[in-house]
Amino acid sequence: MRKIYHLAVEATLDIIRGKWKLRILCHLGNGPLRTGELRRLMPGISQKMLTQSLKDLENAHIVNRRSYNEVPPRVEYSLTERGMSLRNILLEMSDWGTALVKEQQEEGDDVKILNTNDDGFRNMGNEDK
Incomplete structure (x- = not known):
């Protein structure tokens, strides 16, 4: 079936939407990680959800999966150029969200960001990490 987007931004959101994909991207922005390392960095994610999210990102050519011919088997994930x-x-989305939450807090809303560390996004493609 052919996909039709009404707006181009929908194509971007189609790839990164979901509870875990942005967190995965942020962690992989700091460098390649194994599945177990990703799970430790994201308490609460099930193995099934992590596997599915990584597969979705791999199918979109956002994440690269590298298998090593070792015993026990080792698999490593990293960001592709895309x-x-x-x-x-x-980074723009992160900055926008930070400003939004700050405004909401100033208006008296009970809202907070649990983790403001977006270094993974900042490090993406930065060879001098």
């Missing part, structure tokens, strides 16, 4: 090209978009 994945690293999301850097500025994700």
Whole structure:
């Protein structure tokens, strides 16, 4: 079936939407990680959800999966060039969200950001990490 987007931004959101994908991208922005390392960095994610999210990102050519011929088997995930090209978009979204939450707090809303560390987005494609 053919996909039709009404707006181009929908194509971007189609790839990165979901509870876990942005967190995965942020962590992989700091460098390649194994599945177990990703799970430790994201308490609450099930193995099934992590596997599915990584597969979705891999199918979109955002994440690269590398298998090593070792015993026990070792699999490592990293960002592709396309994945690293999301850097500025994700940083802008992060900055926009920070400003929004600050405004909401000033208006008396009970809202907070649990983790303000977006270094993974900042490090995407930065060889001098």
